[in-house]
Amino acid sequence: MFCRTQLLLLVLFITGVLPAATAQTAPLGGRTPVLYIIGDSTVRNGVKGLEGWGDAIAPYFDASRIRIVNRAIGGRSSRSYLTEGRWAAVRALLKPGDFVLMQFGHNDGGPVEHGTGRASLKGNGSQTVTITHAKTGKKEVVHTYGWYMRKYITDTEARGAIPIVVSPIPRNMWHGSRVNRNNRDYGLWAAEAAHQTGAWFINLNRIIARFYNAMGPIFVKHLFPGDHTHTSPIGAALNADCVVQGIRVLLGCPLQAYLLKEIGAKY
Numbered sequence: 605m606f607c608r609t610q611l612l613l614l615v616l617f618i619t620g621v622l623p624a625a626t627a628q629t630a631p632l633g634g635r636t637p638v639l640y641i642i643g644d645s646t647v648r649n650g651v652k653g654l655e656g657w658g659d660a661i662a663p664y665f666d667a668s669r670i671r672i673v674n675r676a677i678g679g680r681s682s683r684s685y686l687t688e689g690r691w692a693a694v695r696a697l698l699k700p701g702d703f704v705l706m707q708f709g710h711n712d713g714g715p716v717e718h719g720t721g722r723a724s725l726k727g728n729g730s731q732t733v734t735i736t737h738a739k740t741g742k743k744e745v746v747h748t749y750g751w752y753m754r755k756y757i758t759d760t761e762a763r764g765a766i767p768i769v770v771s772p773i774p775r776n777m778w779h780g781s782r783v784n785r786n787n788r789d790y791g792l793w794a795a796e797a798a799h800q801t802g803a804w805f806i807n808l809n810r811i812i813a814r815f816y817n818a819m820g821p822i823f824v825k826h827l828f829p830g831d832h833t834h835t836s837p838i839g840a841a842l843n844a845d846c847v848v849q850g851i852r853v854l855l856g857c858p859l860q861a862y863l864l865k866e867i868g869a870k871y
Contacts, residue, residue: 776828808847
């Protein structure tokens with residue numbers, strides 16, 4: 605018997621499109637809330653043949669009652685999304701009743717003082733390091749990954765919006781028949797940051813890993829056409845479905861009220 609995600613994948617293979625939402629409700633009075641999504645290229649990807657889960661998630665929501673704005677951008681980390689001013693632009697738009705789904709971690713590794721200027725310190729603590737950028741000569745205080753995630757959470761709450769932290773998706777990297785997990789580094793630190801601030805947390809890495817393990821590395825390979833990190837539209841659809849699963853089991857989360865019942869139901 606097919607589960608809903610397997611059926612979704614079958615439909616995508618046959619038609620090449622996401623299932624359209626059929627039932628719409630009348631618009632509510634007053635302002636329509638916005639779901640902002642921030643993250644990296646696994647969330648939004650502009651390369652032909654690739655897609656992130658943030659672009660695949662819209663059909664799960666009632667478009668007459670909530671607006672989806674995907675502000676993720678490739679190559680960004682928890683640090684660089686902040687330092688480049690991209691978060692400030694999103695934060696300025698936030699209004700009470702809005703939501704922010706946030707996923708970072710894939711670009712947070714590497715040297716802190718050299719290279720792209722996107723690596724954060726490992727962990728969830730309060731330690732910092734002050735660096736001087738070689739090209740600009742400007743100083744920057746670099747924080748831990750967990751610190752940046754808490755920054756996004758508290759800024760969101762300060763604007764009256766609702767933060768939801770998402771752990772990074774698994775890469776197509778395996779240890780035998782089991783896909784590698786990030787539950788000892790960025791997935792763990794994302795969870796800790798959420799729990800420390802009282803934000804909702806979706807263990808997306810675990811949800812997706814269960815499907816990948818069931819599918820096996822040969823099938824999953826086709827969801828990553830270029831490398832081990834970036835998904836095809838079909839892979840993005842699967843991951844988006846997993847995000848929705850995570851939303852549906854968040855006890856008391858107001859975002860659940862905007863999900864359509866026809867697709868992405870809990871199973």
